[in-house]
Structures are given as structure tokens and as C-alpha cells.
Amino acid sequence: MKHWLIKSEPFKYSWEQFEKDKQTFWDGVRNYQARNNLRDMSPGDWCLFYHSNEGKEVVGIAEVVKAAYQDPTTDNTQWVVVDVKPIKKLRKKVSLAEMKGDPRLSDLGLLKQPRLSVIALTETQFNIILEMADEQ
DNA sequence: GCCAACGTTGGC
């Protein structure tokens, strides 16, 4: 099983909306590297849900329910989406500052490539963030 | 609202 971090701007698509929807397709990815990451996702993979811009914190955990398929919002066949559903809201949100401040997370893709919207995490990084969220 | 970082585009 792989681990990911997916970013969304809260005013565009927030965790609250995600919980209301129960499930959504993750669209709007228009970056090749992020697209490749989407294609690497498999059902059962876990994703951290990160609010960029406003909040700048990890707010919840999502699970991939359907592997990448053609983005229904465009005719351009090069873009894909995945289906994800919320697993749970974190007991404690983990802010960008906290992650930056932890030396164990110095290799975090989020910190190295802040503009990438779909980022691969190692299991270790994933677990560290869960720990910071009071989930372990 | 500004600015730095980075990806993409297009001219050569």
C-alpha cells in the first residue's frame, strides 16, 4: 500500500465538503508530475488531505476507491482523476509549520515541492504525521 | 497583495 498527500484550497474544495459528499473524484490536476502520481494510486491507498493557502494544515485521511481514469471534466485524454472517500478527520490538525519544524520530515515532498498538488509519502512520513495528529 | 519558485510555452 502506498501513501499520498493531496492538496486542495479550502475555498475550492474543503474537507467539510468532502465529508458531505462522502466520495468525490479528484480533478483539476494539470501538472504532469502530479498526474503521474495519480496514475500510481491504487484502491486502498491512503491519502492525507491538506488544505493549502488557508489553513496550511493536514486535516484528514482519505482512501483511494478507484484507480485513475480519464478526467470527466475535460476532453483532453492526458488528464486523469481518481475517486477518493473520507476515512476520518484528524483528531488534531497538523500544520505546515509543525511539519517543517520536525527534522524527521525534512525530506517531505510537500516541503521540497510546495507547488505539487499530489505528493508521494513514505510510510514512515505518513506515520510520523499521524502521530503528530494524535492518531497513534 | 507581494514575491519567489517552478513549470510550460514558444521563438530561434
Add this chain to the structure above:
DNA sequence: GCCAACGTTGGC
């Protein structure tokens, strides 16, 4: 195929 120009993103 290189590189300058431009647009977008996201942290501050």
C-alpha cells in the same frame, strides 16, 4: 534542443 518569457501556485 536551448533558453527567455510568461503564468500559476502558495507561503508569508
